[in-house]
Amino acid sequence: MRIRLAVVAVALALSGPAAAQSLMSGIDLTSPAMTEADMTRAEVEARLAAQPGAAVFDQARLNGLDLSGLDFSGASLRGARLNGTDLSGARLDGAVLDQAWALKARLDGASLKGASLFQTQMQDASLRNADLTGARAPANFSRADLTGARFTNADLGADLKNQSMGLMRADLTSAKAEGADFTGANLLRAVLEFADLKGARFDRANLTTASLAGANLTGASVAGAVFTDTDVASARLVDLVGLDETRLDAASNLSRAITR
Template identity: 35%
Template structure:
């Protein structure tokens, strides 16, 4: 007796009720709106331009299915995996996804406006030109994705992006609170006038980005490439720029009080009238920078390199200038009131430690 091949809405619902697997089927354009698909198993099923608006999809499995152009608006999906899915151009308005794993999915051009993606994982997927306007991505994780999507007015609080190519992404108006954008590609992005709180850009490429007049609190730029970026008139608080590359960047009139710039490169940067009061700049390089009128009040500049920099009228009051290099630096009218030079005892300790490490290396 030949197996009945589901072709209609009634056939599909009957197969699910009988706990049959739905495999290798073509159901393009089928209307499953409002249907209860809970417990169903769809594998290698073509549902192109199908209508699943408002369908109930609980404990439903989709694997290697083609839902390109399908209407999945208003669905609720929890605790499931969508693997190797084609969702290009799909309508996913106002959906509720919770603990859903999107693995190797094509979401290019998909519309997820107003949807909730809570605790979801999107991995090895493409979101090119996808629309997430007004979406809520609370604590979701995007890994190795091509995400040139629009996150306009999107809540990305506690969301994590790892090794994602975010070229062309739109973050304007989105909420970035404790968001992690690790090793992301964000060259040339515009963050001007935005408020970022405890965002982590560690190891990201941010060349030529615009942070002009941005308000940054606790933001991490650990080992980021910020070459040619613009932080002019930015207001920062306790931001981390450790080992960041800020070559040729503009930081003029910016406020970097209590910033952490250890081993950062600010060579050829414009620091005119910037405020680095109480900043930690140990081992940082300011070679050939323009820093007229800059303020380094109580800053720690131990082992910093100021060589060939232009520091006319700069304020180094109460700064720690231990072993600072300043060959051919222009310091006309600079203030050094109560600043501290090289500490002999510390210098001897450093020299001894360096020599001791060298002896150990030679023994090895």
């Protein structure tokens, strides 16, 4: 089982969001690897205390545990299983969660400043008011609750200089992100299709070639945002704050967007 899941994790790393989504159908989400824990909260706390700022939980099964309020700053959780885990109020500043599984995990109010979420699977997770300032997060946030989350100066975009592992970018398809803050964020080629982005802040954000198809940006702040070739087909672009019409004119399918 461990070998099979490791192969799947590598496959996800070699693919973009769409391929990662399709691979979900080939994974047994009811298996022990995806639903059970091989550590207790007490054991997690002991490791954190023994290795402050450098604890290692790579590939650990932490599914369903209550780890709320713990300090994982600087910890490594590469490929860890965190499905259904409660990390609300936890500190994960500078933590590495690359290729971790956090389906339906709860990270409300958690701090992930400068964290690395490279192809982290966070579908249906809750990150209400979480702080991902400066994080590197080309992760799968589809259907996640990102209400009030902070992605200030975060990097959710594709790295066009290094595609040896395929095109990887953030996927926020159908995410709830009302009032989220993407000020200064890199969203190059990110997928935000059908996302609820009402009142969100995109000031100075880079949305070049991102997809906002079907997204709701009513009342969003977009001062200085870059919309070069951004797909806005069927997107609701009503009452935008700080809008520079000349920048929005660079978007794709603007004639098909809802603007009033």
